Amino acid sequence: MDSSTSEGLVSHGVVAAPEVRKELVASGSLPSAWNSKDKWNLLSLSDENLKVSYHGPGKTDIDAAAVRTTECVPTTRCALYYFEITVVHAGQSGYIGIGLCAANVNLNRLPGWERNSFGYHGDDGHAFRDSGTGVAYGPPYTTGDVIGCCWNMIDGSVFFTKNGIALGVAFQHVRGTFYPTVGLRTQGEIVHANFGQPGAAPFYFDIESFAQEVKANLMSTILSESRLPNYYDVVTDLVLNFMIHNGFAASAEIFARDTGRLNAIRDDLALTIKRQSVCRYVLDGQIPEAIRAMSELEPAILEADSRIMFDLKCQHFVEMVRGRTVPTSNLIEFGRTELASFRDRGDYQDERLKEVFSLLAYPDPTDCPVSYLLHTKRREPVASSLNVALLTAQKRARSSILERAVSQIVIAQSEFSSKNTGSLALVSMRDFL
Amino acid sequence: MERIAEEEWEARLNGVKIDRSELNKVVMNYLFIEGYQEAAIKFAEESRLETPLDLRALADRTECRVAIQNGDVQLAIEKANEIDPLILDHNSQLFFHLQQQKLIELIRQNKIDAAIDFAQNELAPRGEENPQFLPELERVMALLAFENPRDSPLASFLDAAQRHQTASELNAAILASQCQSHAPSLPGLLAMLGWSQAQLSERCSFPHLNLSTGELLPDSEMERDDSQILSANNM
Numbered sequence: 001m002d003s004s005t006s007e008g009l010v011s012h013g014v015v016a017a018p019e020v021r022k023e024l025v026a027s028g029s030l031p032s033a034w035n036s037k038d039k040w041n042l043l044s045l046s047d048e049n050l051k052v053s054y055h056g057p058g059k060t061d062i063d064a065a066a067v068r069t070t071e072c073v074p075t076t077r078c079a080l081y082y083f084e085i086t087v088v089h090a091g092q093s094g095y096i097g098i099g100l101c102a103a104n105v106n107l108n109r110l111p112g113w114e115r116n117s118f119g120y121h122g123d124d125g126h127a128f129r130d131s132g133t134g135v136a137y138g139p140p141y142t143t144g145d146v147i148g149c150c151w152n153m154i155d156g157s158v159f160f161t162k163n164g165i166a167l168g169v170a171f172q173h174v175r176g177t178f179y180p181t182v183g184l185r186t187q188g189e190i191v192h193a194n195f196g197q198p199g200a201a202p203f204y205f206d207i208e209s210f211a212q213e214v215k216a217n218l219m220s221t222i223l224s225e226s227r228l229p230n231y232y233d234v235v236t237d238l239v240l241n242f243m244i245h246n247g248f249a250a251s252a253e254i255f256a257r258d259t260g261r262l263n264a265i266r267d268d269l270a271l272t273i274k275r276q277s278v279c280r281y282v283l284d285g286q287i288p289e290a291i292r293a294m295s296e297l298e299p300a301i302l303e304a305d306s307r308i309m310f311d312l313k314c315q316h317f318v319e320m321v322r323g324r325t326v327p328t329s330n331l332i333e334f335g336r337t338e339l340a341s342f343r344d345r346g347d348y349q350d351e352r353l354k355e356v357f358s359l360l361a362y363p364d365p366t367d368c369p370v371s372y373l374l375h376t377k378r379r380e381p382v383a384s385s386l387n388v389a390l391l392t393a394q395k396r397a398r399s400s401i402l403e404r405a406v407s408q409i410v411i412a413q414s415e416f417s418s419k420n421t422g423s424l425a426l427v428s429m430r431d432f433l
Numbered sequence: 434m435e436r437i438a439e440e441e442w443e444a445r446l447n448g449v450k451i452d453r454s455e456l457n458k459v460v461m462n463y464l465f466i467e468g469y470q471e472a473a474i475k476f477a478e479e480s481r482l483e484t485p486l487d488l489r490a491l492a493d494r495t496e497c498r499v500a501i502q503n504g505d506v507q508l509a510i511e512k513a514n515e516i517d518p519l520i521l522d523h524n525s526q527l528f529f530h531l532q533q534q535k536l537i538e539l540i541r542q543n544k545i546d547a548a549i550d551f552a553q554n555e556l557a558p559r560g561e562e563n564p565q566f567l568p569e570l571e572r573v574m575a576l577l578a579f580e581n582p583r584d585s586p587l588a589s590f591l592d593a594a595q596r597h598q599t600a601s602e603l604n605a606a607i608l609a610s611q612c613q614s615h616a617p618s619l620p621g622l623l624a625m626l627g628w629s630q631a632q633l634s635e636r637c638s639f640p641h642l643n644l645s646t647g648e649l650l651p652d653s654e655m656e657r658d659d660s661q662i663l664s665a666n667n668m
Binding site: 235241247259410 | 437442445446447449451453454455456458459460463464469471472475476478479480481498499502593594597598601616618619620621622623624625626627628629630631632633636637639641642644645646647
């Protein structure tokens with residue numbers, strides 16, 4: 001399984017939004033190896049600090065020795081974290097523990113014995129948390145077994161895996177800053193870690209499928225729990241508002257008729273038709289017609305808002321270049337008389353002027369570095385700013401409610417993810433589009 | 434708890450760049466899936482959307498929707514049976530809701546005798562088979578207790594939204610029978626909005642969006658607003 005593909009949810013043991021994973025991997029702040037400076041001295045590290053071997057007397061519990069990774073598990077904007085160890089040799093008694101622990105936990109102990117540490121032990125299969133007494137949890141494990149530890153930061157649970165099989169939740173309410181850890185206690189014990197780092201073998205456990213499952217569950221929870229009580233009316237009004245706002249008068253009229261809302265929107269519809277008549281000219285590339293219609297409808301706008309006039313004229317210039325019927329000399333003339341007066345009005349104007357004038361520098365404007373200017377999609381923002389100006393003149397809101405709703409999601413999510421939590425790392429608005 | 438002021442939030446909201454054509458697609462997807470054929474065709478034209486969707490396949494579903502929204506439930510049932518008789522056979526709740534909508538239409542037309550007759554002969558026996566439907570049926574029947582049902586606390590049954598809901602339920606069942614996705618993305622988006630706001634509310638206080646007006650509401654007012662909606666719904 002290639003966990004680095006763009007569709008996957010896991011990289012380097014971390015389940016998070018793709019951009020977050022990219023950042024984490026690039027910053028090198030993910031656990032990738034055991035820390036030679038943060039281990040009990042009865043352990044030795046080898047194989048790029050992935051292999052841990054025990055060299056102590058291994059007689060009693062005071063001979064236990066643990067090690068932490070160089071980096072802690074990232075929690076901000078992450079949903080799940082996973083790592084695995086292979087028991088290379090279970091040694092004399094296989095008193096091996098794998099789990100998580102905080103930075104200040106005594107390393108002369110096995111994971112789970114101390115406060116702020118959690119572990120699954122090989123000799124008895126018990127799970128330990130903050131205590132020398134464990135509870136029955138999973139099967140014991142020994143030489144050749146691959147044991148994984150997964151921390152679900154969405155719900156704060158931790159579970160372990162054995163040879164690719166999940167063993168069920170071991171701990172709940174696990175919140176804080178923790179390091180992957182492993183502890184050994186008897187002679188001859190050796191384990192080898194896999195942190196999903198570049199070049200590492202695939203995990204035994206299919207963490208990708210697990211992450212997909214968590215994500216699907218989360219999405220169905222969102223859909224079922226967050227359904228509005230007055231859903232039909234809200235959605236219908238939202239769609240209608242969107243059509244009216246954007247000047248889709250005919251669609252709005254049909255949809256309003258089909259949903260019994262015609263009377264409620266009659267006034268708005270009349271205004272919409274007016275706006276649409278202007279914007280349509282822009283979308284069709286007929287800029288002089290748009291300017292004429294605009295000066296009939298709301299002359300004050302073109303006078304007060306020079307930016308709009310500037311955008312229209314730039315677009316007109318582009319349309320003339322596209323049409324190729326206007327001689328270059330006339331284009332230059334237009335540029336000098338109509339556009340040049342906007343020079344030195346601001347960075348925006350200067351940049352735009354440079355951009356559109358450079359169209360003249362190429363024999364074939366459709367095949368040049370600024371050919372994107374000729375794309376008809378570029379008419380849309382011009383039409384849209386005209387629409388907004390007209391909406392303002394008509395004392396209507398600048399944005400449709402749907403647009404505000406989507407913006408609200410974007411802002412809430414960015415605010416939310418900066419506040420350190422898991423679920424949004426897994427589900428984004430994209431998933432619902 | 435941290436509190437984000439309305440002005441600041443509004444400024445952030447206005448700073449978000451949204452691709453309008455993306456929103457066009459969301460609305461188009463809604464019209465298509467919910468079965469608004471004529472509006473979908475017009476919308477594709479006005480929003481200059483290149484439309485890969487087969488709008489002809491929408492005709493049947495649109496007929497069903499229009500029939501219900503015009504109060505002709507029987508026509509919708511016949512149409513649905515023409516498309517696939519299994520749709521209603523396999524979906525007792527949908528069939529019950531369609532019959533119930535018929536009853537509502539009779540009450541709307543003030544055909545009291547016909548309504549009682551229909552309820553006794555068609556609805557009550559089905560209700561006995563499926564007791565979970567009965568409470569709703571009883572509420573519809575209570576409409577008969579009012580001389581002017583439109584002024585009664587149960588008037589919402591007579592709203593266009595009630596027809597809309599029944600039409601959407603039938604539409605979803607037809608889509609499911611044709612193995613098409615029957616979940617438009619717009620409700621998912623709104624659910625995402627509700628969920629994001631709820632999650633963030635646990636960590637900080639910020640203005641919520643009123644979906645009916647597009648205005649921002651302070652956190653505390655929003656709670657009051659929610660409870661009003663809920664209590665209105667539980668009547």
